[in-house]
Amino acid sequence: MARNDLTEYRRKRDFGRTAEPRGGESAPGAEPRFVVQIHDASSTHFDFRLEADGVLKSWAIPKGPSTDPQDKRLAMPTEDHPLEYRDFEGVIGEGEYGAGPVIIWDEGTYHVEGRPVAEALDRGHLSFRLDGTKLHGGYALTRFRENAWLLVKRADRHTSSRGTPDPQRARSTRTGRTLRQVRAEDGEG
Numbered sequence: 001m002a003r004n005d006l007t008e009y010r011r012k013r014d015f016g017r018t019a020e021p022r023g024g025e026s027a028p029g030a031e032p033r034f035v036v037q038i039h040d041a042s043s044t045h046f047d048f049r050l051e052a053d054g055v056l057k058s059w060a061i062p063k064g065p066s067t068d069p070q071d072k073r074l075a076m077p078t079e080d081h082p083l084e085y086r087d088f089e090g091v092i093g094e095g096e097y098g099a100g101p102v103i104i105w106d107e108g109t110y111h112v113e114g115r116p117v118a119e120a121l122d123r124g125h126l127s128f129r130l131d132g133t134k135l136h137g138g139y140a141l142t143r144f145r146e147n148a149w150l151l152v153k154r155a156d157r158h159t160s161s162r163g164t165p166d167p168q169r170a171r172s173t174r175t176g177r178t179l180r181q182v183r184a185e186d187g188e189g
Contacts (some may be wrong), residue, residue: 001085001168004091005080006055006080006081006082007114008079008080009023009079009080009081010023012079012097012098012160013096013097014096016139017093017095017096018092018093018097019088019090019093020054020085020092021082021085021088023055023082024082026082027083028054028083028085032050032051032109032110032111032117033048033051033086033110034106034108034109034110035047035086035104036048036064036065036104036105036107036132036134036135037049037088037089037104037105038064038102038103038170038179039060039098039100039101039102039104040101040167040168040179041092041098041099041100042100043062044167045060045061045062045064045167046060046063046064046105046164046167047059047102048060048061048075049060049081049085049086050110051054051083052117052118053117055080055081055083056080056081056082056083056085057077057080057117057121058078058079058080058081059077059078059149059151060075061074061075061076061078061140061151062074064105064164064165064166064167065139065151066153066163066164067135067158067159067160067162067164068153068165070161071152072151072152073150074148074149075148075150076147076148076149077147077149078166089103089172089175089177090186091100091183091186091187097146100183101180101183101186102182103169103172103175103178103179103180103182104172104174105134105171105172106132106133106134106135106136108130108131108132108133109130109132110129110130111128111129111131112126112128113128113137113138113183114127117184118153121140121141123157124142124143125140125141125142125143125163127139127154128141133173134173136158136185137153137154137156137158137159138156139151139153139154140154141172151165166177167179182188
């Protein structure tokens with residue numbers, strides 16, 4: 001994953017046709033933030049994003065992050081996204097890259113444990129603690145082959161066997177809307 005490079009993100013989008021942010025207008029906050037978005041595109045998945053190096057480092061997680069340390073979730077890296085994307089909830093229009101509704105399922109701050117994010121990702125293992133609305137405690141991202149990582153919850157007081165919610169029934173932490181409600185209210189573009 002290239003550091004602080006939005007070239008690939010911008011190449012895939014026509015900003016005259018999508019409400020997604022172009023990027024470059026937002027500064028990092030005092031504490032690094034994370035966001036987990038549910039995206040109902042060609043397949044429904046969770047997008048896990050960590051603020052680092054002026055961008056959102058991003059992974060698509062088909063089954064979503066789990067609160068159960070026994071669950072090992074496949075995390076496929078995607079292109080860096082602009083910091084403003086942490087506020088994006090809406091519908092990516094038909095015919096655009098990633099067409100479909102997006103909700104902000106969880107958000108908050110995170111704290112790296114150990115090496116700085118860029119160095120940890122280069123080495124293939126990042127440990128961090130999440131302090132979100134829904135997700136809390138220790139997690140780790142570990143690369144197990146090129147372009148394939150695992151996201152695993154560490155055993156701590158925030159461990160739970162409930163795993164991950166059904167993405168079609170899950171609600172936005174900001175608006176309380178479901179994917180279906182976002183699609184109906186924000187339209188297909």
